[in-house]
Amino acid sequence: MLVAPWRIGIDIGGTFTDVVAIDPNGRIEALKSPSRPDDPTAGVMAALDVLARRLDVPKKQLLGGCSMLVHGSTIATNTVLEGKGARVGLLTTKGFRDTLEIRRGIREEPWNHRPPFPHVLVPRRWRLPVGGRLDKNGLELAALDEGDIKAGSAAFRAAGVECVAVSFLHSYANGAHERRAMEILLADWDPDAIFCSHEISPYAGEYGRTSSTVLAAYVSKRVVPYLRSLEGILRQNGLFGPLLLIQSNGGIASVDEIARNPACLLLSGPAAQVGALKYVAATAGTDNLISLEMGGTSCDLALMEGGRVHSTDRIDIAGYLALVPSVDIHSVSAGGGSIARLDAGGMVTLGPDGAGSTPGPVCYRRGGQNPTNTDAHLVLGRLAPGPFAGGTLDLDDQAARQALQRVYGDTIGLAPEAAALGIIELMDQNLRHAVEHVSAERGFDLRNFTLVAVGGAGALHASSVARSLGCSTVYIPRLAGVFCAFGMLNSDVRLDEVRTIRRPFNQGALDDLERVAHELEIGLRARLMAYGETGSHPLFSRHIDLNYLDQQSQLSVEWTDNDIESTIATYEERYSLLYGHAHKHSPLMTCALRVSGSRRFPGVSIQAIGGRDYVPSASGQRRIVISRDIGALDVNVYDGTNLRPGARLVGPAVINDATTTIFIGKGDKLEVDGSNNLVVSVAVPVQGGAV
Template identity: 55%
Template sequence: MTAPASPPALLAPWRIGVDVGGTFTDMVLRDAAGAVRIFKSPSVPADPSEGVLGVLRLAAQQLDITLTALLRDCALFVHGSTVATNTILEKKGAKVGMLTTEGFRDSLEIRRGIRENQWDHRAPFPQVLVPRYLRLPVRGRIAADGAELAALEVEDVDAAAKVFAEEGVESVAVCLFNSFLDGAHERAVGGQLAKSWNGKWVSLSSEVMPTMGEYERGSTAVVNAYVAPKVTSYLRALDEQLRQFGLPRSLLLLQSNGGAVSVDQVATRPVMLVLSGPAAGVGALKGCAAPGEKANLISMEIGGTSCDVMVMARGDVPVTDELTIDGYHLTTPSVEIHTVGAGGGTIAWVDDAGLLHAGPQGAGARPGPAAYGLGGENPTVTDAQLVLGRLRPGPLAGGAVTLDAELARKAIETKLAKPLGLSVEDAAAGVIRLLEQNLLHAVERLSIE
């Protein structure tokens, strides 16, 4: 019996793409001859950069080269990250203060006064990211034609800066009325904050997204201020680490609109990264279409936590200027993506009425599905696939994790089968049927609805 032939040696220079997901960090390497290698390593939610370095080290090991050699011969390094999104979803952003034009202090909390579901008047709005005592007014006014109606009162900025310092504010958002027409007052506020406040994170709405609509522009600036300290610090630290390990040029970040920018370009507007990972699907769809073809295609990217659906109609992927992340409205260019909580790590559960559910909660990288043997006790889609024989017990993702069929079976039996009065196999099949229904609805949402 002959041994399998080893893959041919890589031809430098190569390009690397890394996407950090909630469960796994994925890496694709394409060399100068067009050869493609794929690698997978568990994510590290506490420090996503460790997940990036982890998958790079795994790739270097499997390619039998050093990490320095891998990065030194890399001509292009593109990074898709969920750090901005997860910061919002997990409510782990900075403590934010806000400066508004006098009389507009409550615009952020009033919102548009419209509910997405007009019949549901009991569901609470998401928690405001800036409490009222940290939303402070500044006198001065820009008119509807961009002219100055009243000069900016800088003493109001100094008074607010004192409050921010006393309250431990880490980041400040500035949204003054009609600043999308003339941002002079906002720039003056930013300059004054630099003198009277010892923080370094200031987001001006006229620079983040200078569009009409006081609430949306203010909400975008606040979210930008909320994620900036964590996201920008992470990206700068990762870029520096990669350069130290041999990467000849700075990494590029995928934006929500599908484009790529440098760390320096996105440092002041990290809100542009909220759909960084899923937006890469635009390139995948264009790669699947024949050259010059006006293709109609649908992509489904199913990860450990969620499923992202994107539609290409006659060769184009629609772009929107408005999106909502966890109930927060943003005005930022983005490809149209519909996301549902349906992935390999989606948790299945039975409610008090005896109904089976799949999601939206996920098991994440740790503890992950019960089959991982990392302490997870809740049954997931991965556990159901394992029980049904659609996954093979043993190493998964190149040995990144190991699947234990007995642990998967025990979790489904304890949490699903017994409460429902079903066999383990029927309970597992029910989980998959629910997952498939969620995926079907996601595709219908963007295609026929």
């Protein structure tokens, strides 16, 4: 039984809403509840109802005893993906009305000219030019035309525009024109409806800055009212502690902070992997990790190298660019609900669309007609028919088998088991490519990394994927199925500031950077102290974006002291890792300074349990299709809740744990470590031969 005050993490996914509660003694309660995409607030409250029943307390007592509630949601991402954002008007410098349309002139696939660009979020009739001009150093070349701003505001209101984005040329160097524009707009608009690029994304490059500002405005009308409404409902139901949100940078922030830049919620849920991976690094004995977080709709991957999760300042959401500090998450359309079909050539295809929570896979018996990855696992015996996800679902293997027969058997004569195996093999291949993208393609040797299998479906695929990659170890936390919700409770408050600074990188540049960094830290400190007195003193980190003279792209390196030679050496090391060489002794340019401020709250305590080696008893056996070569075998099935530290077993085997199902292949060795998590030593085949 948990003891108040507890903390609660809630992560809304496409299929399930994950909930984790932890008390001061480190005791944890975790559960899954079906998501409500049509009404996310109702989905959150329904999940809290389930938790209250689990703890046998009224919901008001549950929320009254909560010292901190952290929430992660895909609402911002889904707003962009579904095209359901606000009607946005854009005020931009005269002559740059079509920046959003022109983009950067880059195609991701240079030899493929067929894919169209996504439609522009702001129609041309709502992109209005404003007179006035600054140069690249922020000096005024032409005065701001205030009449254009007033006329634009009136035109927007007449057209039914809901939010206004302001992006003037070179405002990253001087925000004076944008600040004056906002003062004028406030006569007609609510402050929450105005977004200026020098505050949202003060980067050089008008397209990225404008796109980021428009995206913040576009998602604001769904994100901010939802968060304020949810916070109000939680307050009415007894919550006294703060409602905090997980941001794209992996840190947490208040609703008021998110309202300043709602684009910071893009990739909100998956970014909680930062906090979760910090816990894994402390228990797994290695800080070189690759997470494979596979849920019902997608799979999100992140790489931790030497204890640091890689980050980026560029998020691509459905072809739209957002320049916001973010965990470097690689997402692919690969989940338990990924829909399997036959293409026009008779080939098995998987995704990218998914069945979601409603109607869900065929085996959910909620009206789904298309077989999915989950249906394939059920037909192969890796999942068992009957109660699933804590009894919230009841899996029907016959319905899954009939769907596979209809799609594959009646058309190309492929038996349900053969079709299911093909679906699983295709999913494994997609996941392998995703892991290679975040690791091998960036110069990292997979033999030096442990694959962390998380999410409701990650542990069903991880051993097979690791084997194909030559990765020898898979780590499966006990809370794998609620990994991101758990990570939210091990996250810090984090706020970011950036300044564009273009000049040669020399000792004089370091002096200027020190002055600007100090100014940014003063502002961040005041904002961080608003989070109460329970956290640590504010901590700051600094990074400098550098590139070689006349290059367009840049790399960010940590700046810890004024030793210019060590900073250059770090840059050249990273450059060599990515590109295989470095331009030694070539002039370097500064591009931007980044300062991050954080406050650490009490994280998840790590308690080593210890235990003696033993061979656990199986709870039963099930006929399971292992692979195309091995075929079907009678396999031991274990109840994961009965596996204690020291347990050792050899695959093939299935482990039914509290929040996930684990499948290990023939020859794989699983043990429960001293922290009560599961470690799989994968039977990696020798080159050119079998295991």
